[in-house]
Amino acid sequence: MTKASDLASSYELVVIGGGPAGLAAAALAARAGLSTVLFDENPGVGGQIYRAITSSPVKDRAVLGEDYWTGAELAVEAKASGALIVTGATVWSLDPTRLVGISIAGQARLIQADRVIVATGSLERPFPIPGWTLPGVMSAGGAQTALKAQGLVPSGRTVLAGGGPLLWLLAAQILRAGGKLDAILDTTPRVNWLRALAHLPDFVLSPYFSKGLKLLREVRAKVRVIRTDRVEAVGDDRLREVVFGTGDGERRMPADLLLLHQGVVPNVNLAIAAGVTHAWNERQLCFEPVLDGDFTSSVPGIAIAGDGAGIAGGTAAAERGRIAAIAAVRALKPAASAPDVQIIRQKLRREEMGRAFLDWLNRPADSFRQPTGDTIVCRCEEVTARQVRDTADMGCEGPNQMKAFLRCGMGPCQGRLCGLTVTELIAAQRGTTPVEVGYYRLRPPVKPITLAELASLPIAEAERKAVER
Amino acid sequence: MRTADVVIVGGGIHGCSTALHLALRGLRPILIEKDYAGRHASGVNAGGVRQLARDLHEIPLSIASMGLWERIEELVGDDCGFESHGTVLVAETETELASFRARVEDLRLRGFTHEELIDRAELKRLVPAVADHCPGGVVSRRDGAADPFRTTQAFRRRAIEKGAEVLEGVTVTGLSKVGANWRVETSAGPIEAPKVVNAAGAWADRIAAMLGEPVPLTVVAPMLMVTSRVPAFIEPVVILRGRKLSFKQLGNGTVVIGGGHLATSNRDRNETVLDWDKLAISARTVWELFPAMRAATIVRAWAGIEAFMPDGIPVIGPSSTSEGVFHQFGFSTHGFQLGPGTGAMMAELVATGSTNTPIDGLGIERFR
Amino acid sequence: MFKRLAEAGASVAITVDGKQVAARAGDTVAAALIAAGIAHCRTTPVSGAPRAPYCLMGVCFECLVTIDGVGSRQGCLVPVRDGMAVETQTGKREAGR
Numbered sequence: 016m017t018k019a020s021d022l023a024s025s026y027e028l029v030v031i032g033g034g035p036a037g038l039a040a041a042a043l044a045a046r047a048g049l050s051t052v053l054f055d056e057n058p059g060v061g062g063q064i065y066r067a068i069t070s071s072p073v074k075d076r077a078v079l080g081e082d083y084w085t086g087a088e089l090a091v092e093a094k095a096s097g098a099l100i101v102t103g104a105t106v107w108s109l110d111p112t113r114l115v116g117i118s119i120a121g122q123a124r125l126i127q128a129d130r131v132i133v134a135t136g137s138l139e140r141p142f143p144i145p146g147w148t149l150p151g152v153m154s155a156g157g158a159q160t161a162l163k164a165q166g167l168v169p170s171g172r173t174v175l176a177g178g179g180p181l182l183w184l185l186a187a188q189i190l191r192a193g194g195k196l197d198a199i200l201d202t203t204p205r206v207n208w209l210r211a212l213a214h215l216p217d218f219v220l221s222p223y224f225s226k227g228l229k230l231l232r233e234v235r236a237k238v239r240v241i242r243t244d245r246v247e248a249v250g251d252d253r254l255r256e257v258v259f260g261t262g263d264g265e266r267r268m269p270a271d272l273l274l275l276h277q278g279v280v281p282n283v284n285l286a287i288a289a290g291v292t293h294a295w296n297e298r299q300l301c302f303e304p305v306l307d308g309d310f311t312s313s314v315p316g317i318a319i320a321g322d323g324a325g326i327a328g329g330t331a332a333a334e335r336g337r338i339a340a341i342a343a344v345r346a347l348k349p350a351a352s353a354p355d356v357q358i359i360r361q362k363l364r365r366e367e368m369g370r371a372f373l374d375w376l377n378r379p380a381d382s383f384r385q386p387t388g389d390t391i392v393c394r395c396e397e398v399t400a401r402q403v404r405d406t407a408d409m410g411c412e413g414p415n416q417m418k419a420f421l422r423c424g425m426g427p428c429q430g431r432l433c434g435l436t437v438t439e440l441i442a443a444q445r446g447t448t449p450v451e452v453g454y455y456r457l458r459p460p461v462k463p464i465t466l467a468e469l470a471s472l473p474i475a476e477a478e479r480k481a482v483e484r
Numbered sequence: 485m486r487t488a489d490v491v492i493v494g495g496g497i498h499g500c501s502t503a504l505h506l507a508l509r510g511l512r513p514i515l516i517e518k519d520y521a522g523r524h525a526s527g528v529n530a531g532g533v534r535q536l537a538r539d540l541h542e543i544p545l546s547i548a549s550m551g552l553w554e555r556i557e558e559l560v561g562d563d564c565g566f567e568s569h570g571t572v573l574v575a576e577t578e579t580e581l582a583s584f585r586a587r588v589e590d591l592r593l594r595g596f597t598h599e600e601l602i603d604r605a606e607l608k609r610l611v612p613a614v615a616d617h618c619p620g621g622v623v624s625r626r627d628g629a630a631d632p633f634r635t636t637q638a639f640r641r642r643a644i645e646k647g648a649e650v651l652e653g654v655t656v657t658g659l660s661k662v663g664a665n666w667r668v669e670t671s672a673g674p675i676e677a678p679k680v681v682n683a684a685g686a687w688a689d690r691i692a693a694m695l696g697e698p699v700p701l702t703v704v705a706p707m708l709m710v711t712s713r714v715p716a717f718i719e720p721v722v723i724l725r726g727r728k729l730s731f732k733q734l735g736n737g738t739v740v741i742g743g744g745h746l747a748t749s750n751r752d753r754n755e756t757v758l759d760w761d762k763l764a765i766s767a768r769t770v771w772e773l774f775p776a777m778r779a780a781t782i783v784r785a786w787a788g789i790e791a792f793m794p795d796g797i798p799v800i801g802p803s804s805t806s807e808g809v810f811h812q813f814g815f816s817t818h819g820f821q822l823g824p825g826t827g828a829m830m831a832e833l834v835a836t837g838s839t840n841t842p843i844d845g846l847g848i849e850r851f852r
Numbered sequence: 853m854f855k856r857l858a859e860a861g862a863s864v865a866i867t868v869d870g871k872q873v874a875a876r877a878g879d880t881v882a883a884a885l886i887a888a889g890i891a892h893c894r895t896t897p898v899s900g901a902p903r904a905p906y907c908l909m910g911v912c913f914e915c916l917v918t919i920d921g922v923g924s925r926q927g928c929l930v931p932v933r934d935g936m937a938v939e940t941q942t943g944k945r946e947a948g949r
């Protein structure tokens with residue numbers, strides 16, 4: 016296990032995140048001769064798609080599927096490349112001078128990087144429905160992580176709700192693992208087809224097409240799929256039932272576990288805190304960093320690869336990581352040999368082909384993104400949709416002012432589970448757009464650190480002198 | 485041409501307070517703010533409302549302010565989160581305590597009694613969690629803390645209710661004399677008014693420069709950290725002298741840690757970059773002073789852009805070059821408490837040409 | 853709510869609020885709690901509502917627990933170790949005391 020004190024004070028390349036983007040980037044850069052360190056806060060590498068790829072207890076390869084197991088190669092490559100790979104390492108700060116604050120097992124360090132590749136990936140889009148804070152309601156991604164990393168399968172009465180490719184993938188994985196699903200509540204609006212159709216030809220040619228169809232068929236054969244435009248989790252100290260709207264009224268289903276998912280969005284916290292300019296993506300309904308063709312951001316020396324650069328999936332993530340790494344190699348060691356970037360760009364384009372169709376088709380309905388009434392928006396500070404809407408009506412124009420009024424976004428999750436909702440609610444209420452409203456101004460630490468950890472930072476030269484004087 | 489009785493540049497606590505007090509006097513001010521009211525120092529400061537440890541020149545303003553803080557709800561229609569549990573300046577050594585004693589005695593001779601020396605036992609009573617090595621300190625019992633953004637917004641709101649106009653997202657770009665009036669150029673067109681108040685915070689030197697009145701203002705960005713909610717364990721605001729620290733637990737349980745370590749800043753881009761080596765120093769100080777805080781988590785840290793004057797006290801009073809222009813800036817990291825009283829004083833000065841609150845030694849001419 | 857696939861790893865003994873819980877190698881603290889059927893791991897400091905791990909990927913902070921005396925740790929990011937003492941943060945504020 017690498018300790019904080021084992022780290023050098025600077026590296027040519029620091030890669031943050033050990034999913035496909037980070038692993039591919041670190042491997043390529045280290046092989047080209049850059050001194051490279053990769054940090055990931057999870058106990059192992061793999062990121063979300065290849066979670067626990069080196070340690071998964073799920074040995075039957077059919078359960079997670081062959082796409083999952085392709086990640087093993089990335090992990091092996093990265094390890095063999097000579098890059099220092101540090102897991103259990105939380106990056107809590109990145110600033111425009113590329114000083115990286117990390118914490119490992121309670122010890123903090125500041126590391127200087129010549130180049131940084133942020134590969135912190137995505138997270139699931141907030142799914143603010145009534146009752147989503149009850150124990151027994153989890154994100155579908157959470158259940159998938161429990162399956163990949165610990166071999167845990169839902170066992171009681173389980174309902175899956177939402178939409179998007181990952182929902183269907185998880186359903187299939189649970190079923191293959193011998194789990195049971197009582198129902199899938201499909202919340203994607205049918206009208207999405209209208210926008211999506213124009214992109215069907217590209218999709219048909221993309222690798223997603225046949226895989227997607229197979230998956231849908233596999234799941235539909237075993238589980239009831241019900242379309243709905245309203246889902247509610249009801250319970251007391253935990254979930255008791257799921258209530259949902261049907262064409263002719265409402266239905267109640269007793270349930271022990273409700274799994275929610277409506278797509279993934281870039282995990283922007285670290286990049287925003289580093290000062291990277293972001294823009295609103297209307298198709299994917301999220302903020303994403305503004306990047307050039309090499310995935311370099313508005314902050315010199317900081318690139319963002321993988322789904323953190325905009326959602327495009329795991330295979331694209333790895334290609335993006337490679338492109339960013341090649342740019343780092345070109346900048347720092349122009350003479351070093353690196354793969355032909357044009358070939359990688361071609362592969363990336365192929366990967367990205369089917370995306371537009373999927374995005375339009377799976378665009379979550381307004382009602383599932385812009386809640387009303389007492390539905391909690393900010394889980395940490397327990398701020399409701401009504402409070403946010405009322406405060407916007409009172410004249411509050413942006414999320415940062417909203418923070419000051421309601422404390423939304425000021426809890427430990429730092430807006431990860433409410434940021435998009437708050438932005439969209441303000442925009443809806445004030446009749447403007449998310450672009451105008453903007454996002455939370457985020458500052459480091461992007462992950463809370465204990466006072467003890469901060470106090471453990473090696474004492475800087477200046478302070479030591481001040482004490483001696 | 486848009487006109488007003490007074491144009492105020494800057495929507496911090498000072499600009500908003502002056503706007504309110506001018507409106508209360510029946511004048512029609514227009515306040516111009518380039519971002520939004522409270523976006524900078526006034527909205528993101530530590531909220532400390534202290535009379536303790538102030539420079540002698542500021543004490544009259546500080547006392548006048550305290551009177552307004554104590555009836556803040558009546559003044560602005562919001563309690564601003566103001567709570568009064570005192571400020572305690574903790575001595576870490578006997579030598580330090582001796583110097584505090586000298587200061588308190590000096591103040592008494594001058595007729596100021598708000599600072600009170602306390603011994604070890606009283607310190608432990610007021611701040612039970614403080615480490616045992618501290619031999620005593622000074623308390624100012626009427627001091628307290630408020631919510632800075634809420635306060636600034638409350639002043640802004642009440643000013644508007646009383647007839648002030650507030651233009652946000654509008655920048656002042658020039659000042660020139662046109663007859664008896666000042667013509668204020670803004671990104672939303674010119675405004676004319678006989679009087680102008682420069683409350684532009686860390687940008688105020690630029691306004692002064694438009695009048696040919698250079699001031700040695702430096703831009704600083706003090707940093708703050710806030711912890712997750714912890715059980716209530718401390719009521720007063722605690723500050724240190726020897727080592728930089730200010731420390732306060734809010735009603736919701738979170739603890740705000742500051743004390744004057746600086747971030748680097750770029751005022752043209754509204755940008756600050758935190759200095760974690762310095763924040764670590766604060767963390768170590770808290771570690772030593774409040775063992776109970778060791779397991780607390782830091783959930784956020786930030787910095788605010790603020791004007792600092794070479795002598796550490798603000799610039800308040802008429803311009804030395806330009807009749808009808810008044811300065812109210814340079815609060816050197818402790819101007820939040822002064823907001824209510826300084827606004828009242830400034831309104832009086834602008835409206836009547838003189839003021840009953842002494843502001844000797846604060847004028848801009850001291851930098852000539 | 854969850855059951856383990858037969859293939860899960862070697863057992864690791866931890867305590868949760870003083871009671872023995874059989875975790876497995878490869879578990880995070882949050883996963884071990886879920887596997888043990890522990891319905892919630894904390895109550896919120898705002899309203900006292902019960903909460904349980906939600907995302908299991910380190911972003912929601914619902915899994916905050918006290919681990920070996922250190923409060924408010926993200927249980928879903930910390931692997932279990934033999935002898936680890938976990939306390940749920942029920943009825944407690946976050947500093948863990």
Ligand SMILES: Cc1cc2nc3c(=O)[nH]c(=O)nc-3n(C[C@H](O)[C@@H](O)[C@H](O)COP(=O)(O)OP(=O)(O)OC[C@H]3O[C@@H](n4cnc5c(N)ncnc54)[C@H](O)[C@@H]3O)c2cc1C
Nearest residue numbers: 032034035036056062063064106135136156321322328329
């Ligand atoms: C819960 C979830 C499950 C998913 N499952 C699948 C799937 O099964 N199949 C699929 O095709 N796609 C899946 N995706 C989509 C996913 O985004 C993939 O496209 C892919 O994982 C993206 O790769 P990446 O390298 O960009 O980021 P990720 O794989 O997300 O990797 C990012 C890594 O960064 C680390 N990290 C983040 N912040 C910090 C920090 N501050 N300090 C240190 N480390 C940090 C994280 O621990 C993570 O390991 C999933 C997404 C989510 C959110």
Ligand SMILES: Cc1cc2nc3c(=O)[nH]c(=O)nc-3n(C[C@H](O)[C@H](O)[C@H](O)COP(=O)(O)OP(=O)(O)OC[C@H]3O[C@@H](n4cnc5c(N)ncnc54)[C@H](O)[C@@H]3O)c2cc1C
Nearest residue numbers: 494496498518526529530532656685788815818819820821
């Ligand atoms: C981190 C921190 C902690 C602090 N803690 C305390 C404390 O505990 N107690 C205390 O008493 N004080 C404290 N202070 C100091 C206090 O916050 C400031 O002294 C006070 O807020 C200054 O108010 P202001 O109105 O002069 O400035 P500001 O709040 O900066 O307002 C000036 C405004 O002018 C605007 N402006 C500038 N130029 C133009 C232009 N050309 N056109 C239009 N608008 C313009 C700016 O956008 C800005 O909003 C702290 C400061 C900081 C940064």
Ligand code: FES
Nearest residue numbers: 908912913915928
């Ligand atoms: S369960 Fe979400 S952070 Fe741990």
